[in-house]
Amino acid sequence: MPEIHALRRDRLRAALATLDADAALITNLVNVRYLTGLASSNAALLVPAEGDAVLATDSRYALTARRECPDLELLVERMAETVLAGLAVERGARWVAFEDHEVTVERHAALEAAARAQLAPLGRAVEELRIVKDDGEIALIARACQITATAFDESIAEIRPGVTEREFAVVIERAMISAGADKLAFDTIVASGPHGAIPHHVPGDRPFEPGDLITIDCGAKYRGYHADMTRTVALGTPAQWQRDLYGLVAAAQRAGIEAAVPGEVLGDVDMAARDLIAAAGHVEHFGHGLGHGVGLDIHEAPMLGPGRPGKLADRVPITVEPGVYLPGRGGVRIEDTLVVRSGSSAPRDVLTMTRTSTPAELLVLD
Ligand SMILES: [Mn+2]
Structure with missing residues (x-):
């Protein structure tokens, strides 16, 4: 059901608007699943405030991702989150909101190196969306x-x-x-x-x-x-x-x-x-x-x-x-x-x- 996931991403964009960020980088795997339908052990999702979302996952999940998320641009990359952070900057983001409650200090350093953009805390915005169920x-x-x-x-x-x-x-x-x-x-x-x-x-x-x-x-x-x-x-x-x-x-x-x-x-x-x-x-x-x-x-x-x-x-x-x-x-x-x-x-x-x-x-x- 790609429509339901697109709807959820739109609700995240609405939350993003209040943060003044240009994009959200979703790295919590359960949140990635909620917003795309893809269950995997390595994936990340970039949701720009305007424009289409991009899903990154490695080759083990590529076929599943194409089947489950045909409406999403897909990058097959092992370093899913850092690649998406770099892509956000390439596409003009100045502020990228990231899931600060789950990114480790080590991964944060890698994101900073990849994204010359400023990183801003997204907080538990997706977890908040998940409270009310359809x-x-x-x-x-x-x-x-x-x-x-x-x-x-x-x-x-x-x-x-x-x-x-x-x-x-x-x-x-x-x-x-x-x-x-x-x-x-x-x-x-x-x-x-x-x-x-x-x-x-x-x-x-x-x-x-x-x-x-x-x-x-x-x-x-x-x-x-x-x-x-x-x-x-x-x-x-x-x-x-x-x-x-x-x-x-x-x-x-x-x-x-x-x-x-x-x-x-x-x-x-x-x-x-x-x-x-x-x-x-x-x-x-x-x-x-x-x-x-x-x-x-x-x-x-x-x-x-x-x-x-x-x-x-x-x-x-x-x-x-x-x-x-x-x-x-x-x-x-x-x-x-x-x-x-x-x-x-x-x-x-x-x-x-x-x-x-x-x-x-x-x-x-x-
Ligand atoms: Mn219990």
Whole structure:
């Protein structure tokens, strides 16, 4: 769909106009993909304020680039970004805006040598454009979420005493690929028993035991777009403290989801969930933000955290994922990916809907 990418480049040109730069040099590979459709490990894009954009990539991606981006001038060059910086000057640019949040000091020196033009910081202009998704993007995220939920439903029968965290991680990862994922969105987390107190525990050789809470955080990647979902389940009859902890996190997640409506301040969405956890005496056991945007990156703007300014807009996919982590004992995290909507019947659609485990109720496995 070259038209959609041309539209996105026009929106970047509008942002460029406010910076007084003659061209934008896009070097973040995810941003290049967003603006061209080309997924590669070496590419850059020059977007002049006036005139046609130029894509540079090396020979490994040349055929794909010609197929995916027939409307773009293409340079087949290994040194993609420096060649484009030089081209910008040749074509008369005096100020070239570059992605200062991702260019290293070494690459910046090479850009300065190649572009006798002045370099100006572009900031996160493309990341800002990426926050609000179009229908096609939302459909891809919804598909990634559906694959993730299906894989979870198909895998939980494998949660049995003696199965290790690593073994179960492989089961659910294989199920995601079988259900249609192109790749995994991130390294799967399986945290059992006391490991549940570590939010990003790396699955190890600990076998599941009756009495464990088990936190599973997984996601599929589908055509570049990510899903993110976490469920905490009980193996065997849970203790009262485990039921209480689950009930608290489930209530906080519900409050966070209900606060996630277009126009709401990001920090206030976080606070809706965090206040409940704080009131239960666990404020220091919830150390991370409530959630984050999801799209071509697994973690992207907007970030939902304490005191975050900015507001939720229509068509923004986010996660809502409160957790309470008790060192030495265990923890609970519950996470869904949802898309905030205005003008529809509901102010948000939850995309990670599982058959077997609804966030409201602790799933107890025998
Ligand atoms: Mn997440």
